[in-house]
Amino acid sequence: MLSKSGLRGWLARSAALMTLWSLASEAVAFTGEKWNMTQGVTAISHEVYKLHMAAFYVCCVIGFIVFGAIIYSIINHRRSKHPKPADFHESTLVEIIWTAIPFVILIGLAIPAAGTLIKMEDTRNSELTVKVTGFQWKWQYEYLGEGVSFYSTLSQESNVARQLGSGIDVNTVPNYLVDVDNELVLPVGKKIRFVITANDVIHAWWVPALAIKKDAIPGYVNEVWTKIDVPGTYRGVCAELCGRDHGFMPIVVRAVSEAEYKTWLEGKKKGAGVEVAPAAAAPVAAPAAEAALPVAAPAAAKELSKDELVAAGEKVYTANCAACHQATGAGLPPNFPALKGDKVANGPAEGVIKQVLNGKNLMPPFKQLSDQDIAAVASYVRTSWGNKGSVVTAEAVAAARK
Ligand code: HEC
Numbered sequence: 001m002l003s004k005s006g007l008r009g010w011l012a013r014s015a016a017l018m019t020l021w022s023l024a025s026e027a028v029a030f031t032g033e034k035w036n037m038t039q040g041v042t043a044i045s046h047e048v049y050k051l052h053m054a055a056f057y058v059c060c061v062i063g064f065i066v067f068g069a070i071i072y073s074i075i076n077h078r079r080s081k082h083p084k085p086a087d088f089h090e091s092t093l094v095e096i097i098w099t100a101i102p103f104v105i106l107i108g109l110a111i112p113a114a115g116t117l118i119k120m121e122d123t124r125n126s127e128l129t130v131k132v133t134g135f136q137w138k139w140q141y142e143y144l145g146e147g148v149s150f151y152s153t154l155s156q157e158s159n160v161a162r163q164l165g166s167g168i169d170v171n172t173v174p175n176y177l178v179d180v181d182n183e184l185v186l187p188v189g190k191k192i193r194f195v196i197t198a199n200d201v202i203h204a205w206w207v208p209a210l211a212i213k214k215d216a217i218p219g220y221v222n223e224v225w226t227k228i229d230v231p232g233t234y235r236g237v238c239a240e241l242c243g244r245d246h247g248f249m250p251i252v253v254r255a256v257s258e259a260e261y262k263t264w265l266e267g268k269k270k271g272a273g274v275e276v277a278p279a280a281a282a283p284v285a286a287p288a289a290e291a292a293l294p295v296a297a298p299a300a301a302k303e304l305s306k307d308e309l310v311a312a313g314e315k316v317y318t319a320n321c322a323a324c325h326q327a328t329g330a331g332l333p334p335n336f337p338a339l340k341g342d343k344v345a346n347g348p349a350e351g352v353i354k355q356v357l358n359g360k361n362l363m364p365p366f367k368q369l370s371d372q373d374i375a376a377v378a379s380y381v382r383t384s385w386g387n388k389g390s391v392v393t394a395e396a397v398a399a400a401r402k
């Protein structure tokens with residue numbers, strides 16, 4: 001039969017054990033897929049994951065020992081048990097031990113981490129280089145030596161839904177805010193080098209599945225590399241607070257087989273500068289069969305009807321202009337003028353082309369857009385919301401660039 005105080009002690013000890021047990025199981029549950037860092041799809045990302053888990057378990061053990069000692073002391077050295085506290089102090093031995101142990105732990109963690117860091121920095125012998133440039137607020141990808149370069153902006157669907165008062169339930173938008181118009185397509189099993197920079201402010205290119213998070217700094221070129229093992233779509237975001245639309249410049253990497261990548265790259269080259277719908281690049285048509293067909297003229301050379309031009313322009317507008325001038329063309333006065341009924345939009349075509357190519361004050365230049373896209377967006381703003389301007393041709397834009 002337990003005495004009253006014996007029972008109390010027993011209860012307290014059980015409570016302490018239960019607390020520790022629940023903490024420990026919490027920690028183990030934490031390592032589950034849902035909450036934990038993901039393992040990623042590259043050898044490096046697996047190493048990073050292992051480092052993360054090693055550090056995590058070291059923390060668990062330390063936590064267990066430290067909290068165990070605290071709880072043990074609270075229970076066993078409480079005042080009701082020891083009304084007169086011990087009054088020892090200073091112990092050289094204890095101080096040496098509690099300095100040496102953390103030192104050993106830190107070195108033990110630093111050695112494997114340094115090994116992985118050195119591997120991450122080694123961009124030698126890459127088979128393909130992609131230049132990544134951060135813009136406010138989009139990414140540009142340039143396949144060096146291939147003549148392929150394009151911008152990757154927030155998908156239209158997300159962009160429309162995110163506008164104030166869009167009335168769209170964002171839960172119905174697939175991949176809301178983590179989807180783009182043009183994905184970065186990469187081959188699996190190849191060492192790919194990225195050179196990362198920015199055109200305006202500091203951004204950071206972050207794709208967790210590849211264990212890459214690298215600052216994109218104007219005037220500097222940072223290097224990093226990857227070799228993706230598993231085909232798939234991997235999403236990331238800009239990881240450096242880069243201004244108002246920082247949250248709206250996601251990254252989508254689509255890793256495909258070597259053959260698929262080649263087909264896609266060829267498709268991009270044919271459409272040089274013009275957006276190629278992913279369907280055109282999909283590996284449905286075997287390359288051989290495609291070669292037998294007459295080569296389609298690049299989309300840029302195709303004459304668009306006025307309606308097609310304006311429809312294309314609306315897309316360019318939503319992606320590039322609506323943030324400031326608003327989807328309704330009403331702008332956000334006083335800083336961002338309305339284009340509805342605006343004298344520049346309704347004036348000579350030249351004026352709009354120049355405005356878009358060169359920007360002005362708070363408006364950035366958009367010369368990175370293709371002639372076709374600028375012609376389309378200029379036509380759109382000149383003919384929408386009751387504006388009475390003329391449509392603009394790609395030739396007029398090309399002429400204005402000179
Ligand atoms: C970052 C915000 C921003 C974006 C994005 C932007 N603009 Fe502007 N835009 C401005 C500002 C600010 C002005 C006024 C410039 C000034 O005169 O100081 C302006 C002026 C204009 C004007 C002349 C209007 C007037 O009365 O001065 C046109 C036309 C125009 N923008 C078209 C566009 C088009 C087309 C796009 C997309 C390709 C675009 N803008 C994207 C901020 C922006």
Ligand SMILES: [Cu+2]
Pocket residue numbers: 134135202203204238239240241242246249
């Ligand atoms: Cu950014």
